[in-house]
Amino acid sequence: MKGILKIAFKLLVNDKGKFAALLVGITFAVFLIVMMTSMFSGILKRSSATVLNVGAKVWVMDPAVNTVANSIPMPDYVLDAVRSIDGVKYAVPLYSGGAQVKLSSGLYQSVTVLGLDDATLYGRPRLLSGNMEDIYAENAFVVVKDAEFRKLDNPKIGTEFDINDHKGVVVGIAKVTTSGLFGVPTLYTTYSRAVTYIPSTRFTTAYILVEPKSEAAIPHIENEVRKLGYQALTKDEFIAKISDFYKYQTGLGTNVMLMTIISFIVGLSISGQTFYTFILENLEKFGALKAIGSKGRELVFMILFQASFTALAGYGLGVGLATVIITLARLRLPSYAAQITYLNLGFAFVMVLVIAAISSYIGVRKVLRIEPFDIFRG
Amino acid sequence: METAVNAQGLSKWFGEGEARTMAVRDVSFEAYLGEMLYIVGPSGSGKTTLLSMISGILRPNAGKVMVEGSDIWSLSNDGIAEFRLNRVGFVFQDYHLFPRLTTVENVAIPLILKKKAWSEAVDVAMQYLEIVGLRERADLPPVKLSGGEQQRVAIARAIAGKPDLLIFDEPTASLDGDTGRKIVSFVKENILNEQRCIIIVTHDSRIYEYADRIMKMEDGVLKGIANGANHEK
Numbered sequence: 386m387k388g389i390l391k392i393a394f395k396l397l398v399n400d401k402g403k404f405a406a407l408l409v410g411i412t413f414a415v416f417l418i419v420m421m422t423s424m425f426s427g428i429l430k431r432s433s434a435t436v437l438n439v440g441a442k443v444w445v446m447d448p449a450v451n452t453v454a455n456s457i458p459m460p461d462y463v464l465d466a467v468r469s470i471d472g473v474k475y476a477v478p479l480y481s482g483g484a485q486v487k488l489s490s491g492l493y494q495s496v497t498v499l500g501l502d503d504a505t506l507y508g509r510p511r512l513l514s515g516n517m518e519d520i521y522a523e524n525a526f527v528v529v530k531d532a533e534f535r536k537l538d539n540p541k542i543g544t545e546f547d548i549n550d551h552k553g554v555v556v557g558i559a560k561v562t563t564s565g566l567f568g569v570p571t572l573y574t575t576y577s578r579a580v581t582y583i584p585s586t587r588f589t590t591a592y593i594l595v596e597p598k599s600e601a602a603i604p605h606i607e608n609e610v611r612k613l614g615y616q617a618l619t620k621d622e623f624i625a626k627i628s629d630f631y632k633y634q635t636g637l638g639t640n641v642m643l644m645t646i647i648s649f650i651v652g653l654s655i656s657g658q659t660f661y662t663f664i665l666e667n668l669e670k671f672g673a674l675k676a677i678g679s680k681g682r683e684l685v686f687m688i689l690f691q692a693s694f695t696a697l698a699g700y701g702l703g704v705g706l707a708t709v710i711i712t713l714a715r716l717r718l719p720s721y722a723a724q725i726t727y728l729n730l731g732f733a734f735v736m737v738l739v740i741a742a743i744s745s746y747i748g749v750r751k752v753l754r755i756e757p758f759d760i761f762r763g
Numbered sequence: 764m765e766t767a768v769n770a771q772g773l774s775k776w777f778g779e780g781e782a783r784t785m786a787v788r789d790v791s792f793e794a795y796l797g798e799m800l801y802i803v804g805p806s807g808s809g810k811t812t813l814l815s816m817i818s819g820i821l822r823p824n825a826g827k828v829m830v831e832g833s834d835i836w837s838l839s840n841d842g843i844a845e846f847r848l849n850r851v852g853f854v855f856q857d858y859h860l861f862p863r864l865t866t867v868e869n870v871a872i873p874l875i876l877k878k879k880a881w882s883e884a885v886d887v888a889m890q891y892l893e894i895v896g897l898r899e900r901a902d903l904p905p906v907k908l909s910g911g912e913q914q915r916v917a918i919a920r921a922i923a924g925k926p927d928l929l930i931f932d933e934p935t936a937s938l939d940g941d942t943g944r945k946i947v948s949f950v951k952e953n954i955l956n957e958q959r960c961i962i963i964v965t966h967d968s969r970i971y972e973y974a975d976r977i978m979k980m981e982d983g984v985l986k987g988i989a990n991g992a993n994h995e996k
Contacts, residue, residue: 676847676853678845761855
């Protein structure tokens with residue numbers, strides 16, 4: 386079989402024009418599919434940045450919350466009620482809100498402020514410099530060093546700024562797992578300072594972060610919170626809820642899906658048509674091989690090999706091209722959201738296999754139908 | 764002489780009902796090892812259909828093709844393909860060489876189909892290119908060769924699998940008269956031997972002089988078998 390496949394390989398790659406057209410078609414399709422799905426993955430991941438960075442196992446919120454940024458404040462009694470649920474090890478409030486920072490340059494910059502529980506600082510970020518205890522000092526804030534950090538003029542420890550007409554001072558520079566989606570810097574402070582510095586509604590608790598006594602206690606906690614008229618979600622459930630919101634309740638998911646389908650159709654059209662022409666041009670040669678003594682399954686293997694080889698080569702080139710483009714884009718735009726995941730790669734791979742399967746199916750049908758007698762008849 | 768192929772009552776028709784066309788009607792004959800047998804007749808007389816049936820290409824509607832005492836058409840599809848690969852060599856009218864392969868790779872195809880390793884198949888194919896005098900053209904693609912050279916490459920490919928039945932379909936149709944005669948003469952002198960039967964379909968009377976016997980077909984019927992000019996040699 387190796388010899389037959391070598392013949393198939395030479396027939397394919399020595400037809401340089403068609404081979405190039407096939408590769409371009411599949412590479413282009415894979416590139417578009419990977420780019421689209423990577424951008425979508427990056428956006429979804431960033432939309433859950435606070436959930437990932439804070440890291441609490443269970444989040445209690447108003448059931449109407451769809452994204453972490455659009456929190457609906459809850460009354461204080463909910464915190465006490467959650468703390469009294471059997472299975473809760475401890476529960477702390479989290480403040481999440483927006484504010485305007487006036488920089489030393491006189492410019493204003495929107496920021497996200499996260500207020501951590503004063504007693505425990507539960508959900509605190511990992512510091513790159515400074516001491517976490519300094520967050521209790523007067524006007525203290527910790528700045529997250531992510532893609533948006535430069536928008537605060539690259540502050541250092543001791544840098545002062547105004548936040549909603551209050552003084553603020555940087556006491557720590559922190560690192561988090563994921564940057565936010567909306568392109569604004571993030572500041573951490575204590576819960577009490579956050580509610581003091583930032584104008585709020587009557588209720589101030591955006592989320593209640595819960596540490597369960599065990600994984601087994603989570604369903605009971607979720608049930609009890611539901612009885613209070615609120616919703617408790619595990620970290621993964623909350624991320625899924627946010628993702629579902631962007632996928633199904635905004636145009637984002639639909640648009641990405643449409644673009645992915647279009648990419649697939651473009652790739653299939655170019656590759657399918659080219660491969661079909663390739664088979665048609667070689668049909669007599671396949672018939673001659675059949676006449677000489679090649680079996681039908683050997684010809685099928687040849688075509689499947691040609692289609693698979695082209696698909697895999699195009700897949701590699703497409704993924705490589707997407708990787709290069711995303712890497713270059715990140716060098717220029719630190720906040721560029723696209724991220725290539727194994728799921729994206731797997732999805733693109735399946736799409737490529739479908740393109741190869743459809744293309745080769747057409748070829749196989751043609752080749753199996755050709756009769757050696759047709760070669761004699763001319 | 765030992766029988767290479769024994770055709771018994773071969774018939775073939777195409778279409779059904781009123782559209783049925785009788786291509787070959789009840790043809791019987793024997794071809795022998797060591798002979799060059801011509802099938803001649805006007806266009807549409809059933810020559811190519813008959814050739815296809817005895818070479819395992821086209822299944823007859825009636826009759827048998829006996830080789831070594833067995834009807835080849837009793838074999839499975841894979842068995843028929845094996846028969847063609849191991850026992851029959853084809854030289855097609857348009858040669859059907861692969862333009863994306865080199866000359867020597869074209870000749871190696873039957874050997875590769877016989878599961879020989881690539882390098883070994885190419886080495887053996889080179890020996891057959893030597894026989895047809897094209898060793899120095901081995902690495903060229905067939906499109907760089909003249910019509911006569913392409914014909915010789917097709918002959919080398921046909922004999923590379925050491926078949927005992929060699930089928931030529933209109934071997935001189937694409938060649939000028941002189942080259943055509945040279946090719947057939949070459950085949951007669953260098954390719955035909957006691958272990959091989961060569962059957963040639965042609966209506967080129969200029970090459971009749973090389974035939975041992977000539978079968979005449981007309982309207983799908985075998986009109987007779989005559990000894991060729993070469994019969995006594």
